[in-house]
Amino acid sequence: MALYSDKVMDHFRHPRNVGKIEDADAVGEVGNAVCGDIMKIYLKIENDIITDVKFETFGCGSAIASSSMATELIKGRPVSEALELSNKAVAEALDGLPAHKMHCSVLAEEAIKKALLDYYTKNNIPYDESIFAGLDEEIESHHD
Numbered sequence: 033m034a035l036y037s038d039k040v041m042d043h044f045r046h047p048r049n050v051g052k053i054e055d056a057d058a059v060g061e062v063g064n065a066v067c068g069d070i071m072k073i074y075l076k077i078e079n080d081i082i083t084d085v086k087f088e089t090f091g092c093g094s095a096i097a098s099s100s101m102a103t104e105l106i107k108g109r110p111v112s113e114a115l116e117l118s119n120k121a122v123a124e125a126l127d128g129l130p131a132h133k134m135h136c137s138v139l140a141e142e143a144i145k146k147a148l149l150d151y152y153t154k155n156n157i158p159y160d161e162s163i164f165a166g167l168d169e170e171i172e173s174h175h176d
């Protein structure tokens with residue numbers, strides 16, 4: 033059996049939503065200290081709907097495929113649904129990732145959560161802190 037599914041290979045070779053949104057409403061950046069990979073997610077949000085999403089990932093093939101799939105899964109969806117996106121759902125949508133590559137999908141979940149935390153913070157929207165437990169508190173775009 034091939035190590036990577038056809039979907040992983042497809043999203044790695046032809047990633048969707050790559051790039052940056054200059055006037056993003058929210059940005060989230062996370063990294064994995066062990067492998068050194070970095071993922072950044074940009075969101076445009078209108079009336080609580082994610083109207084556009086782009087990503088920049090400096091990382092392995094699974095991280096790129098995970099970012100690509102994750103952005104496809106949240107595009108056009110309400111913020112509340114994006115908040116519920118788990119790394120497992122990303123991996124499942126990719127028809128699975130090898131066990132030692134599951135952490136790559138965790139980066140995608142965390143980058144989206146961090147961008148949504150940025151959105152809540154910037155707009156003074158109250159949120160349930162437990163949803164963001166485990167993410168580090170620093171939102172780069174939020175420094176003066």
Ligand code: FES
Nearest residue numbers: 067069092095136
């Ligand atoms: Fe670390 Fe893939 S090896 S994100």
